[in-house]
Amino acid sequence: MTLKTLLPGTTGATGQQLTLGVMGGGQLGRMFVHAAQAMGYFTAVLDPDPASPAGRVAHWHIQTGYEDEQGLAQLMQRCDAITTEFENVPAPALITLGAHRPVAPGAHAVAVAQDRIQEKAHFVASLPTSGIGPAPYAAIESEALLAAVPADLLPGILKTARLGYDGKGQIRVKDRAELAAAWDQLKRVPCVLEKMLPLKAECSVIVARGADGQAVSFPVQRNTHVDGILAVTEVFEGALPAALCEKARAATIAIAHQLNYVGVLCVEYFVIDDGSADGALVVNEMAPRPHNSGHYTQNACDVSQFEQQVRAMAGLPLREVRQHSPAIMLNILGDLWFPQGADKPARSPAWDRVLALPGTHLHLYGKLDARPGRKMGHLNITGATVAEVKATATQAAAMLGLPALS
Numbered sequence: 215m216t217l218k219t220l221l222p223g224t225t226g227a228t229g230q231q232l233t234l235g236v237m238g239g240g241q242l243g244r245m246f247v248h249a250a251q252a253m254g255y256f257t258a259v260l261d262p263d264p265a266s267p268a269g270r271v272a273h274w275h276i277q278t279g280y281e282d283e284q285g286l287a288q289l290m291q292r293c294d295a296i297t298t299e300f301e302n303v304p305a306p307a308l309i310t311l312g313a314h315r316p317v318a319p320g321a322h323a324v325a326v327a328q329d330r331i332q333e334k335a336h337f338v339a340s341l342p343t344s345g346i347g348p349a350p351y352a353a354i355e356s357e358a359l360l361a362a363v364p365a366d367l368l369p370g371i372l373k374t375a376r377l378g379y380d381g382k383g384q385i386r387v388k389d390r391a392e393l394a395a396a397w398d399q400l401k402r403v404p405c406v407l408e409k410m411l412p413l414k415a416e417c418s419v420i421v422a423r424g425a426d427g428q429a430v431s432f433p434v435q436r437n438t439h440v441d442g443i444l445a446v447t448e449v450f451e452g453a454l455p456a457a458l459c460e461k462a463r464a465a466t467i468a469i470a471h472q473l474n475y476v477g478v479l480c481v482e483y484f485v486i487d488d489g490s491a492d493g494a495l496v497v498n499e500m501a502p503r504p505h506n507s508g509h510y511t512q513n514a515c516d517v518s519q520f521e522q523q524v525r526a527m528a529g530l531p532l533r534e535v536r537q538h539s540p541a542i543m544l545n546i547l548g549d550l551w552f553p554q555g556a557d558k559p560a561r562s563p564a565w566d567r568v569l570a571l572p573g574t575h576l577h578l579y580g581k582l583d584a585r586p587g588r589k590m591g592h593l594n595i596t597g598a599t600v601a602e603v604k605a606t607a608t609q610a611a612a613m614l615g616l617p618a619l620s
Contacts (some may be wrong), residue, residue, distance in 0.1 A: 235293030239266025450540035
């Protein structure tokens with residue numbers, strides 16, 4: 215359905231205050247809801263969890279499954295436009311919604327991001343002359359394809375084609391015997407084998423693209439993962455080579471254009487050691503939504519990734535991004551509530567000490583139960599200089615018991 219301009223504070227097609235909806239009630243949905251409400255929109259969330267972070271702060275929480283016909287009908291009745299907050303929203307549900315209300319991003323873009331085989335083919339089609347592409351890979355969907363895997367893809371990482379995130383659904387393999395055993399372990403679902411490459415760094419780029427084709431990019435984010443989960447994001451001049459950053463931004467915009475994407479899109483890259491000073495970019499995967507690595511935008515930029523999400527789905531002009539402060543983001547997992555071990559009672563971290571540090575901005579997600587490995591919040595750190603931000607981040611990490619920053 216065609217996206218039209220939805221002015222905040224007006225009456226929508228539903229005859230009520232103009233309302234924006236989101237499929238998914240996690241922390242990304244919660245921060246989207248906050249941004250939409252700050253701009254004057256009513257909000258509705260569809261999520262089956264009665265205590266979902268976004269559902270608890272939205273005007274309406276539709277507590278059903280993502281494919282429930284009555285729930286989808288209620289969301290359409292409430293909303294003038296609809297977005298998603300996680301990539302595994304069933305694409306058929308988005309098709310149903312898109313027949314009656316503008317949906318951004320659309321079902322096709324989400325479906326591509328849900329399947330690593332389709333996703334890699336899209337990267338190849340989007341970046342034919344850029345010199346950037348995915349790591350050498352092979353799709354494995356049958357015994358014949360398993361047997362035909364080229365020897366030079368090993369050692370590699372076997373990943374499920376669908377439903378993998380935060381390092382889940384991935385197994386490292388050294389040889390054909392380990393590859394066959396790993397495919398059995400993953401229940402022989404469709405998979406992708408990616409060649410392991412010498413890694414220098416990881417980074418990501420977030421772009422917002424409107425229905426009119428306008429696309430704007432946030433600065434390139436340098437990311438550090440621990441056990442497959444994002445731990446630290448650093449965004450400041452010198453975090454990565456400038457020429458590499460420009461290539462990554464141009465590639466991400468090309469990927470969004472090729473999809474005819476509407477909304478906020480994050481694309482993750484590996485920086486590979488190819489013998490050059492800067493290294494080479496390899497595109498890893500994309501997320502059709504705001505991203506954990508973009509949370510620093512809430513405090514370091516004059517427009518956040520969530521406000522851009524609202525603007526894109528409402529047909530409003532997208533803002534050119536100005537980062538006004540160097541920034542480091544520390545991801546906060548539930549482990550911090552259990553400093554003496556998961557078998558001991560939970561206790562809240564010393565936020566008073568952390569917030570006494572200059573330039574600290576705490577964002578907790580309203581989750582009722584802390585559990586090891588669960589994303590509970592993030593800490594943004596800003597300052598006048600890179601040295602100042604690094605010093606504060608080091609202090610904060612030490613206070614919280616996080617690994618030392620490299």
